[in-house]
Amino acid sequence: MKHFVIITGGRISDAFAVQYLRQESFLETAGNKSERSIIAADSGLEFCYRNQLLPQFAVGDFDSVTPETLAYFRQQQGIAWYPLNPQKDDTDTEFAVRLAIKNGAEKITILGGTGSRLDHVLGNIELLGIGMEAGVPMELVDACNRIRMIKSGIVLKKEQRFGKYVSLIPYTDCVKHLYLTGFLYPLSDFCLQGFCSLGISNEIVENEAEIKFDGGILLVLETSDEA
Amino acid sequence: MKHFVIITGGRISDAFAVQYLRQESFLETAGNKSERSIIAADSGLEFCYRNQLLPQFAVGDFDSVTPETLAYFRQQQGIAWYPLNPQKDDTDTEFAVRLAIKNGAEKITILGGTGSRLDHVLGNIELLGIGMEAGVPMELVDACNRIRMIKSGIVLKKEQRFGKYVSLIPYTDCVKHLYLTGFLYPLSDFCLQGFCSLGISNEIVENEAEIKFDGGILLVLETSDEA
Numbered sequence: 277m278k279h280f281v282i283i284t285g286g287r288i289s290d291a292f293a294v295q296y297l298r299q300e301s302f303l304e305t306a307g308n309k310s311e312r313s314i315i316a317a318d319s320g321l322e323f324c325y326r327n328q329l330l331p332q333f334a335v336g337d338f339d340s341v342t343p344e345t346l347a348y349f350r351q352q353q354g355i356a357w358y359p360l361n362p363q364k365d366d367t368d369t370e371f372a373v374r375l376a377i378k379n380g381a382e383k384i385t386i387l388g389g390t391g392s393r394l395d396h397v398l399g400n401i402e403l404l405g406i407g408m409e410a411g412v413p414m415e416l417v418d419a420c421n422r423i424r425m426i427k428s429g430i431v432l433k434k435e436q437r438f439g440k441y442v443s444l445i446p447y448t449d450c451v452k453h454l455y456l457t458g459f460l461y462p463l464s465d466f467c468l469q470g471f472c473s474l475g476i477s478n479e480i481v482e483n484e485a486e487i488k489f490d491g492g493i494l495l496v497l498e499t500s501d502e503a
Numbered sequence: 504m505k506h507f508v509i510i511t512g513g514r515i516s517d518a519f520a521v522q523y524l525r526q527e528s529f530l531e532t533a534g535n536k537s538e539r540s541i542i543a544a545d546s547g548l549e550f551c552y553r554n555q556l557l558p559q560f561a562v563g564d565f566d567s568v569t570p571e572t573l574a575y576f577r578q579q580q581g582i583a584w585y586p587l588n589p590q591k592d593d594t595d596t597e598f599a600v601r602l603a604i605k606n607g608a609e610k611i612t613i614l615g616g617t618g619s620r621l622d623h624v625l626g627n628i629e630l631l632g633i634g635m636e637a638g639v640p641m642e643l644v645d646a647c648n649r650i651r652m653i654k655s656g657i658v659l660k661k662e663q664r665f666g667k668y669v670s671l672i673p674y675t676d677c678v679k680h681l682y683l684t685g686f687l688y689p690l691s692d693f694c695l696q697g698f699c700s701l702g703i704s705n706e707i708v709e710n711e712a713e714i715k716f717d718g719g720i721l722l723v724l725e726t727s728d729e730a
Contacts, residue, residue, distance in 0.1 A: 367700040392647040394617065394624065395670030395703055395724040401625075402672065405698030420619040443622030445629065447697075449675065470674075471632030473594040476622055497622040 278311055279383045280376035283331070284369045284400070285319035285340060287391030292419035294327055296387065302329075315376060317368040320388055321345055333375060336360055336368040367396075373403050377410045384414040390421065401425070401495065405447075408493070422498045429488035430496070432458075434480045439500030444468065444475035444487070451492035458485030468494075505538050506610040507603035510558070511596045511627070512546035512567060514618030519646035521554055523614065529556075542603060544595040547615055548572055560602060563587055563595040594623075600630050604637050611641040617648065628652070628722065632674075635720070649725045656715035657723070659685075661707045666727030671695065671702035671714070678719035685712030695721075 279300060283293070297303055302312045316324050318336030323329075325345040335358040338346055349355060358375065360368060369389060376384050384407050389400035400416050404425035407414025416423040422438040424430075425447060432442065442459065444451075446468045456463040460479040468475055468489075487496065506527060510520070524530055529539045543551050545563030550556075552572040562585040565573055576582060585602065587595060596616060603611050611634050616627035627643050631652035634641025643650040649665040651657075652674060659669065669686065671678075673695045683690040687706040695702055695716075714723065 365701050367703055370700040390621065392645075393668075393726050393728070394648045394650060395668060395672070395726045397621065397624070398628075398672045398722065398724065399670065399700045399703040402697055402699060409698065418619075421621045423621060441620075441622060443626065445622070445625045470629055471636065472629060473597040473626045474592045476594055476626040495625065497625065499620050499622045501620070 277382045280381040281385045282315045282372040283320035284317040284388045286388045288388035289419045315372045317372045337362040386416045390418045424496045432485045438498035441499045443497040445495040447493040453490040455488040458482035504609045507608040508612045509542045509599045510547035511544040511615045513615045515615035516646045542599045544599045564589040613643045617645045651723045659712045665725035670724040672722040674720040680717040682715040685709035
């Protein structure tokens with residue numbers, strides 16, 4: 277499975293991100309190397325430099341990257357550079373998502389896509405829709421959260437859960453005929469609408485929990501307590 | 504104007520929050536006291552304790568409040584207590600928003616509504632819709648962000664701006680006939696849709712900037728660089 281990780285310039289926990297990359301086989305020097313690609317978006321390059329990772333793609337205007345880091349990677353072989361104009365309509369991360377899809381991504385993960393600037397966080401959540409529309413499973417991940425956008429049901433295994441809580445937020449005005457089974461707070465044929473907090477802080481209580489619905493788009497947030 | 508501040512249990516910068524409360528006349532001992540109310544939602548009580556503020560309302564199950572803090576406020580006069588069952592459909596913050604509106608709020612601010620748990624952040628953004636529907640201007644504020652939800656246009660004055668950037672995210676599938684004037688990146692009769700990052704990181708360049716649209720609901724995020 278071709279897995280692309282986009283490393284972007286928000287707040288990033290190096291310890292968490294490196295552990296994620298290790299677990300997802302990005303740090304192996306042989307084997308399925310061609311199945312794993314890193315796209316460094318702008319100052320995501322600094323993360324790569326700090327952790328001695330070679331990205332396959334670098335996108336951005338690089339105005340927030342130090343000359344030292346930039347010079348280092350300019351000397352490396354095997355990086356495809358995509359210089360972007362800072363006066364552009366989309367963000368570097370959006371460009372990176374589309375680049376991943378163009379290159380045959382079968383899974384996309386955004387690391388470094390969260391932080392204190394909530395416009396960036398919400399903007400990156402919007403981008404999950406690009407993966408969803410292209411049929412490519414996509415997630416925005418940090419040390420505390422895994423966020424996915426879905427338009428059909430999924431099954432979550434308790435042993436693979438990301439954090440203690442599963443919260444559901446309707447992305448569209450309404451998520452229709454929602455059924456939750458295997459959760460602490462189950463639902464049956466429910467219409468989940470905005471402007472309310474009913475979907476927050478549910479928990480998986482059986483080995484498997486299922487989210488089923490028919491109509492609308494749902495954000496699934498798996499979170500652990502404050503880090 | 505009756506201004507309610509809801510202090511909830513996310514990450515909170517005491518320095519920022521106290522400065523906000525001072526600027527909004529919450530710390531005056533006389534004068535328009537009846538026009539300013541603090542609702543402490545669950546561990547928001549800890550913020551009040553640390554900063555010697557007396558809330559007018561306390562809502563929650565208080566299971567994350569220390570016995571010392573709870574005992575202190577139990578002895579104070581003038582707090583209306585609303586004990587909530589932890590097994591409830593809505594969050595403490597949602598209850599607090601509805602309580603503010605029931606008590607005649609003409610403006611509502613949520614402090615402490617952000618932090619590393621993004622399900623809480625998104626849940627709190629959803630709650631902005633309750634204020635919007637009730638015709639009460641409402642904002643979610645932290646040291647880096649001010650977030651509002653609007654269904655009709657607004658004018659932003661440069662001298663009163665919250666941060667350097669203004670980002671626009673469509674809350675509904677599409678925000679129609681969007682016009683931006685006085686911004687670095689103006690727009691004219693644009694349909695702003697989801698799954699894209701076009702609305703991120705705009706800037707006010709004239710004394711006044713106007714956001715006008717006709718159809719849909721828009722999130723307006725004013726942000727400063729990473730704190």
